[in-house]
């Protein structure tokens with residue numbers, strides 16, 4: 001069928017298999033253009049199908065010839081209905097990996113469940129023996145707890161005070177005030193259950209106990225800090241409490257991995273347009289101002305540039321891994337540059353519907369958003385019939 005973007009709210013209901021393929025191939029080309037990394041050889045990526053996780057899988061495979069297992073939760077195609085973009089991304093990734101002679105298999109299911117952890121361990125045992133890197137890159141609004149069965153929902157709310165500030169509807173370009181009322185205590189606990197570190201620790205525990213972690217294995221989860229303007233809804237809000245928990249969990253996991261000499265890290269990444277971040281109020285306006293400034297200074301990066309730099313300049317330099325005073329890897333260094341932040345803060349004050357296209361990179365935001373779903377790529381004929389029913393061979 002002919003596939004066009006169909007927007008509803010913060011999401012796009014359709015995705016384009018050829019465009020998703022193009023997205024993946026572009027990322028592969030980028031990683032190859034940066035040269036080989038003396039990196040991991042057998043990698044598990046949890047949340048491997050989009051955003052930072054997909055970039056981690058691509059960097060592992062095409063930067064250091066790694067065998068990869070990807071875990072994700074994506075919608076397969078149905079007659080007349082496209083798959084979710086992460087499904088087509090993974091199909092394209094596996095095809096490219098296969099062509100390059102690289103092992104790649106994927107598991108589509110709920111990573112929070114015991115079943116998916118067991119399936120993953122079985123697959124590692126059968127095919128790879130042991131793994132040396134685990135990337136934890138889940139972003140989800142819900143988690144069914146594997147022990148209690150409770151379905152926890154995360155919320156994006158301030159703590160304590162009502163928050164009012166500017167936001168932009170990136171589809172229409174309209175800048176307006178958004179007011180978010182403070183969360184309840186339950187909201188905090190639920191958000192920590194979903195986006196905190198418990199599931200990461202459960203994964204590492206299960207992998208360690210199954211004997212599938214190689215000596216010196218490393219695990220990395222992703223976090224975010226961001227600017228003052230987003231603090232009440234992000235870092236000091238409910239999601240920030242979850243990120244605090246995730247960051248604290250790294251130390252606990254490092255302790256648990258002592259017997260194999262393993263280490264857990266959190267990497268603080270840059271704000272980027274992904275399905276997860278588009279849904280957070282205020283962030284799209286911040287991103288559009290940030291992009292404008294970083295593109296002008298030549299320091300703008302997307303997920304793949306971020307992760308390629310994380311692997312080549314932080315994780316696998318053959319030297320010590322540099323961390324901040326809280327033990328975190330910082331690959332958000334260019335975003336958090338005080339000069340950049342000062343400029344964003346100034347632009348923020350004056351941002352309106354009328355001037356945003358001039359002072360911000362709304363066009364860049366929109367184009368990145370469309371790209372997430374495989375739309376807007378050069379070299380893809382969107383007027384042509386596309387086969388939405390393509391399937392990932394051997395998907396578990």
Ligand code: NAD
Pocket residue numbers: 046047048049050051052053071072073074086109110111112137138139140222223224268269270271272273274275276277
């Ligand atoms: P994303 O939405 O692009 O990717 C989420 C991934 O998780 C997908 O592969 C999805 O299939 C998978 N997933 C979700 N629920 C799942 C489940 N129940 N079982 C299995 N897989 C599941 O998100 P992203 O922006 O790449 O976020 C990844 C991590 O990076 C998050 O921890 C996020 O907070 C962090 N981060 C994001 C940004 C940003 O600006 N986007 C910045 C810094 C850090």
Ligand code: NA
Pocket residue numbers: 047048049050051052053054137138139
């Ligand atoms: Na991801």
